[in-house]
Amino acid sequence: MRKSVLSLTAAVCLAVTGGVAASLVVATSAAAQDKYPSKPVKIIVPYAPGGATDIVARLIGEHMRQDLGQSFVVENKPGAFGIIAIEEMARAKPDGYTLMVGNVSTNAITPVLFPKKFKIDYVKDVVPVTRLVDIPEFMVATTKDFPPQNLKELVDYAKKNPGKVRYGSVGVGSYPHYDAALFAKRAGDLDMVAIHNKAGASGVINDLVSGDAQFAFLNVASTAPMIKAGNLRPFALVNHARLPDYPDVPTMDELGYKGVGTIAWQGLFAPAGTPPEVLETLFKAAGKAMQAPAVQEAFKKQNFNVVPSQSVAEAKTWLAGEMKTWKTIADEVKIELAE
Numbered sequence: 001m002r003k004s005v006l007s008l009t010a011a012v013c014l015a016v017t018g019g020v021a022a023s024l025v026v027a028t029s030a031a032a033q034d035k036y037p038s039k040p041v042k043i044i045v046p047y048a049p050g051g052a053t054d055i056v057a058r059l060i061g062e063h064m065r066q067d068l069g070q071s072f073v074v075e076n077k078p079g080a081f082g083i084i085a086i087e088e089m090a091r092a093k094p095d096g097y098t099l100m101v102g103n104v105s106t107n108a109i110t111p112v113l114f115p116k117k118f119k120i121d122y123v124k125d126v127v128p129v130t131r132l133v134d135i136p137e138f139m140v141a142t143t144k145d146f147p148p149q150n151l152k153e154l155v156d157y158a159k160k161n162p163g164k165v166r167y168g169s170v171g172v173g174s175y176p177h178y179d180a181a182l183f184a185k186r187a188g189d190l191d192m193v194a195i196h197n198k199a200g201a202s203g204v205i206n207d208l209v210s211g212d213a214q215f216a217f218l219n220v221a222s223t224a225p226m227i228k229a230g231n232l233r234p235f236a237l238v239n240h241a242r243l244p245d246y247p248d249v250p251t252m253d254e255l256g257y258k259g260v261g262t263i264a265w266q267g268l269f270a271p272a273g274t275p276p277e278v279l280e281t282l283f284k285a286a287g288k289a290m291q292a293p294a295v296q297e298a299f300k301k302q303n304f305n306v307v308p309s310q311s312v313a314e315a316k317t318w319l320a321g322e323m324k325t326w327k328t329i330a331d332e333v334k335i336e337l338a339e
Helices: 002-034 052-068 080-091 104-113 151-160 175-186 201-210 220-228 276-291 293-301 312-332
Strands: 041-045 072-076 098-103 126-134 137-142 165-169 192-196 215-219 232-238 266-271
Touching: 041 052, 041 080, 052 072, 052 098, 052 126, 052 266, 052 276, 052 293, 080 098, 080 104, 080 126, 080 266, 098 104, 104 175, 104 312, 126 276, 126 312, 137 175, 137 201, 137 220, 151 165, 151 232, 165 175, 165 201, 175 192, 175 215, 175 312, 201 215, 201 220, 201 232, 215 220, 220 232, 266 276, 276 293, 276 312
Parallel strands: 041 072, 041 098, 165 192, 165 215
Antiparallel strands: 098 266, 126 266, 137 215, 137 232
């Protein structure tokens, strides 16, 4: 009888401890699944490979991988002013596994200029995680058969030759288009002609070098080779301060054109509804990535400024401010847009 009781007691203990062990296994497994990230993360880029936004996404993604232990895979989804990429990201499950690296064009200007083109509510469905980098811009002029040597001479020349000065742009409603149009307005309602090139910055640069266009607003990184070659001349810089590589090029602010020109920032975005703890993990990982020596060196070579947000909350305030600024610009410079 004593033996039977002992056997029964042992069996009960085994069942209880076995159950506890099983519970621990389940709990551990659930915890592993809950830890973010537990699988690869997709970063959508609204442009083809090779451009500034694509470069930023791949650099940041690689160093976030090193920090978080999961791959950050870039998928390029160009087209429709960035709307294709934005909508795919915004409609994804808000779990931190589908993100987007966008820029001032796609994530501030497009929502302001083309709200009817969206099938989502951009303000409600998209959340910024952090600002990443600022990309300075030059006002550059061709050196081919164009007399002005600086911005003041450009203004004087345009006043004396109404309707004959041609500026390049990457398309109607693009920020280089608005930058030049706003400059013309602020300089005294100058009468100038827009030359649009759908091939992007490279197409505009070709137009400048050939003399088809005579000046344009383009980012520093894309224009640097032609400036060094003597085919383009920088008249002014759009940036927080002068660049060490171009100490003699004054900023637009210095020249009396405060608020004219666009610093082409890049930012990291996620679907609205992404858990706060996941957004915080991404925010911290992106911040660490931007401080990595290899990333800093790569950005420095391109004259990119690292400008992370102070917090996820601050990033939201920043984006709202950018959209407000572009609403003001669009109201001041009336450009006819195709809806």
